[in-house]
Amino acid sequence: MRGGGCDDHILSDGRLHQPDFHVAPNSQHFDFLAPCSADLAKMVPTICADGQRFDRAAFHKEFNADVVAFFLKHLGGAPQQ
Numbered sequence: 001m002r003g004g005g006c007d008d009h010i011l012s013d014g015r016l017h018q019p020d021f022h023v024a025p026n027s028q029h030f031d032f033l034a035p036c037s038a039d040l041a042k043m044v045p046t047i048c049a050d051g052q053r054f055d056r057a058a059f060h061k062e063f064n065a066d067v068v069a070f071f072l073k074h075l076g077g078a079p080q081q
Helices: 008-012 038-043 056-075
Strands: none
């Protein structure tokens, strides 16, 4: 195993498609957590502060929609209301 905990050749071997990687510009590590409530932001500001020029709420809105679209495309079915 190489650094980072996974081998890219293992991820791509035997798959019909290569992995699809996306980059979230201007993001920081904790930006991938769900947006914080006002109370949580007061208790743990380190994990709740967005990076400069990064909108956590907007990112998660788009990301969540993309995840649902992916699963609908590959697993089928209609979204539940």
